[in-house]
Each structure stands twice: as structure tokens, then as C-alpha cells.
Amino acid sequence: MGQITASQNMTLKVGKQEFTPGNQFVAVTQRYSKQTQLKDSDMVFVGYGIHAPELGWDDYKGIDVKGKTVVMLVNDPGFATQNPKLFRGNTMTYYGRWTYKYEEALRQGAAGALVIHETKAAGYPWGVVQSGAQGSKFTLLDAKDNADKLAVRGWLQKATAEKILKTAGYDYAKLKSAAAKPGFKAVDLHLATNLTINNTLKRGTSHNVVGMIKGSKYPDEAIVISAHWDHLGRDPNLKGDQIYNGAVDNASGAAALVSLAEAFKGTKPERSIYIVSFTGEEQGLLGSTAFANNPPLPTKDMVAMLNMDGMNVSGKVDYALLFGRGQNQLQTYLADAAKAQGRHLKDDPKPQDGYYFRSDHFALAHKGVPSLLFMSLGANDPEYIAKRYHKPADEYSPSWNLSGTAQDMALIYEITNKLANSRTWPQWYPGSEFKAIRDKDRQ
Numbered sequence: 001m002g003q004i005t006a007s008q009n010m011t012l013k014v015g016k017q018e019f020t021p022g023n024q025f026v027a028v029t030q031r032y033s034k035q036t037q038l039k040d041s042d043m044v045f046v047g048y049g050i051h052a053p054e055l056g057w058d059d060y061k062g063i064d065v066k067g068k069t070v071v072m073l074v075n076d077p078g079f080a081t082q083n084p085k086l087f088r089g090n091t092m093t094y095y096g097r098w099t100y101k102y103e104e105a106l107r108q109g110a111a112g113a114l115v116i117h118e119t120k121a122a123g124y125p126w127g128v129v130q131s132g133a134q135g136s137k138f139t140l141l142d143a144k145d146n147a148d149k150l151a152v153r154g155w156l157q158k159a160t161a162e163k164i165l166k167t168a169g170y171d172y173a174k175l176k177s178a179a180a181k182p183g184f185k186a187v188d189l190h191l192a193t194n195l196t197i198n199n200t201l202k203r204g205t206s207h208n209v210v211g212m213i214k215g216s217k218y219p220d221e222a223i224v225i226s227a228h229w230d231h232l233g234r235d236p237n238l239k240g241d242q243i244y245n246g247a248v249d250n251a252s253g254a255a256a257l258v259s260l261a262e263a264f265k266g267t268k269p270e271r272s273i274y275i276v277s278f279t280g281e282e283q284g285l286l287g288s289t290a291f292a293n294n295p296p297l298p299t300k301d302m303v304a305m306l307n308m309d310g311m312n313v314s315g316k317v318d319y320a321l322l323f324g325r326g327q328n329q330l331q332t333y334l335a336d337a338a339k340a341q342g343r344h345l346k347d348d349p350k351p352q353d354g355y356y357f358r359s360d361h362f363a364l365a366h367k368g369v370p371s372l373l374f375m376s377l378g379a380n381d382p383e384y385i386a387k388r389y390h391k392p393a394d395e396y397s398p399s400w401n402l403s404g405t406a407q408d409m410a411l412i413y414e415i416t417n418k419l420a421n422s423r424t425w426p427q428w429y430p431g432s433e434f435k436a437i438r439d440k441d442r443q
């Protein structure tokens with residue numbers, strides 16, 4: 001993989017206006033190159049930047065964006081309108097995630113893609129975007145050192161987007177509401193975009209750790225269970241504690257994975273069980289993406305994936321959290337296993353934040369493998385997200401109560417065991433963004 005550090009000494013010029021990085025915009029690249037740029041690239045506002053044939057939605061319809069710079073809104077029209085019949089209403093779809101928007105822009109041949117930040121729609125404040133773009137970024141490298149990736153991936157502060165649109169003669173609020181309606185047409189702003197990013201480059205290697213229990217009857221079909229072993233490392237610029245221990249996120253999951261491997265040792269499942277400890281999750285699902293791109297068996301033969309990211313260390317609860325309601329049939333497996341424990345299913349309390357698209361299971365879902373996320377989100381400890389999540393304070397505490405972790409591990413064991421000893425293939429539900437990929441793979 002490559003470690004790319006963008007110099008913050010850059011200026012975004014749109015038409016005659018200039019913007020500075022940090023408060024007004026941020027920009028990075030995945031190209032492993034000392035310099036990447038947008039040179040007199042025409043700017044086009046593409047609404048939500050979504051091409052979803054199964055929903056009859058195409059923000060790129062009738063416009064050629066090759067070599068251009070596309071600007072788009074974060075989240076999706078369902079969130080914007082809170083209309084449950086549009087996309088998935090308040091629940092974020094993959095089309096709402098910025099990762100999707102960059103992928104689609106690249107497929108459309110754009111040179112640059114800029115997502116307009118709004119805190120509510122993104123689910124986190126500008127500070128997260130800003131700190132995320134600074135410092136070293138790790139990225140997977142392809143055979144061409146990512147020369148075919150977008151030259152620029154960036155974010156605009158809302159105020160920056162408002163200024164740009166105003167110059168082109170448009171009102172941000174009006175365009176935004178038009179973009180949430182079916183039949184929206186992209187708007188060529190006829191403004192030249194110029195931006196040069198200078199990068200410092202470094203190559204590196206990291207490893208996933210993969211274990212396997214071979215199936216006794218159907219070794220070529222597999223259930224994958226996983227947890228990421230990486231965290232954020234060390235920040236020498238911090239005063240006091242500089243070490244990101246990541247005790248909950250995700251030493252708890254990594255430990256649970258080892259325990260589950262031990263529990264399955266000596267059992268003879270009919271299908272194979274892969275036990276995978278991923279690297280680089282915090283850097284953008286790098287290990288799981290590498291695994292999905294070069295899988296030990298074809299992804300179409302992976303029956304299901306169960307991923308743990310942040311276990312519940314605050315004691316037993318009478319519910320099991322479900323992320324991604326309506327995505328796939330694994331939710332019925334989860335409901336059944338939870339019921340057997342006297343628990344009920346509880347929906348992810350913030351479906352608009354798109355957690356279903358934010359951990360390693362998603363790299364496999366993206367390839368059509370039905371997957372499930374186990375994340376406690378601090379469970380009955382809301383202070384965790386506020387004070388310890390992704391901070392050096394995510395440390396082990398003797399006050400941890402692991403009965404909640406054990407409860408979830410029993411659940412994961414149950415589901416894995418059930419799937420590993422059946423002929424069933426859990427399906428994506430109609431309307432899921434990932435159904436078409438799987439259906440094509442397994443037709």
C-alpha cells in the first residue's frame with residue numbers, strides 16, 4: 001500500500017474565486033504521484049451524484065463529465081426529504097455515502113469529485129472531514145499506482161459551495177431541493193476549476209491474518225467471521241497520552257475473534273469457516289478491500305460474513321443491535337438467535353449515519369456477500385462515543401463488564417454454526433443496493 005501525504009500549501013480556484021484548505025475545502029488524491037491536478041476542468045453540479053438503475057435514478061443522465069469536476073451533495077434524496085418512499089427515507093443508503101459518490105464519479109470519467117459537506121446529512125461535523133484529510137493517508141495501490149483513480153477527491157464546506165454556485169448564477173438551497181426530486185438534471189456551471197496537490201510518498205506493507213477451518217462436506221463454501229486488528233497508532237503532536245490503544249475499537253473485537261476461533265476448533269462444520277483479522281480498517285477498509293479483491297475463495301462462494309467492530313463492554317442487554325435493516329436475510333438469523341437468548345432486535349439508533357457502510361463487512365457486501373455488523377456503539381455507555389471513540393482514551397478499564405461481549409459472541413457462534421451446517425444461502429432483500437451483484441454472481 002501507499003502512504004500519501006498532501007501538502008496543505010494549495011489553492012482551489014473556481015472561476016475567479018480562490019479558496020484555502022482547512023476551513024473552506026479539503027482535497028486529497030489516491031494517485032500515488034508527486035503531483036496531481038485539475039487544470040481548467042469544467043465544474044458540473046450533479047445533485048446527489050447517484051446512478052441507481054434499480055431505483056430509476058440517474059443524476060448523470062444526459063451529461064458527459066469526462067475530465068470534468070463534479071460537485072455533489074452528501075447523503076441521498078431520501079434523507080433530504082425524509083420521504084420513506086424515496087431511497088430508504090431517513091436511513092442512509094450506500095448511495096448516500098461519500099465513498100460511493102467518488103466511485104461513481106470515477107466510473108463516469110470525472111477528473112475530480114467534490115462533496116458538499118453538511119453536518120446533519122453527513123452525520124459528523126466538518127472537523128472530522130478536515131482532520132481526515134490532513135496528514136498521511138494510506139491507500140491500496142494497483143498495478144498502475146492508482147494512475148486511473150480520480151485526480152482529486154475533496155470536500156467543500158457548505159459556505160464554499162454556496163459562493164461557487166452563486167457566481168454561476170444559482171441558489172444553493174434551490175438547487176438542493178431540485179436535486180432531491182426525481183428527474184433532476186445536472187447543471188454545468190461553466191466555471192474552470194484549478195487545483196494542484198503536491199504529495200510526499202512512501203510505500204509500505206501490512207497484513208491481514210487469515211485462519212480457516214475446512215468444511216467437512218462443502219469446503220468450497222464459506223462463512224467469514226472477522227474483526228479488524230488495527231487502530232490509529234500514535235500521534236506525536238498530542239500532549240500527554242499519544243497512543244491510540246483502541247481497546248474497544250477494536251481490541252475487543254480482535255479478542256472475540258480469537259475466542260470464537262477457539263470455540264470452533266475441533267468442530268467439523270460442513271462448510272468452511274474463515275476467521276479473518278483485517279488490517280487498515282481505520283484507513284478506509286484497506287485490509288478487507290484487499291481481501292475482497294483477492295479472496296482465498298471466490299466471493300460468490302462466501303455464504304455470509306459476520307463482522308465485529310467494537311464489542312459491548314458494559315454488561316448484558318435485553319436487545320441485539322441490527323445495522324442495515326432491510327438489507328439481507330441475515331437479520332432473521334440474528335432475530336432468531338437473539339430470541340433464543342431472550343433478547344429482541346433493536347434497530348441501529350442512527351440509521352441516517354450509515355454505519356452499515358463503515359466497517360469491514362461492507363467491503364464484502366460491496367461484492368455481493370450478505371453481511372452483518374456487530375457493533376455496540378458504546379451500547380449502554382453513550383459517553384464512549386463522545387469521550388473515547390477514536391481518542392487515546394479508548395483504553396482498557398477494570399470496570400469493563402464482559403458479560404455483554406459474551407452474549408454477542410454466543411449469538412455470532414450460533415449464526416455461524418447454523419449457516420456452516422446448512423445448505424441455505426441467505427439472500428439480499430429486494431431493493432438492496434447489493435442484490436443485483438449477488439444475483440448475477442449466483443445465477
Ligand SMILES: [Zn+2]
Pocket residue numbers: 228249250281309310
Ligand atoms: Zn473499528
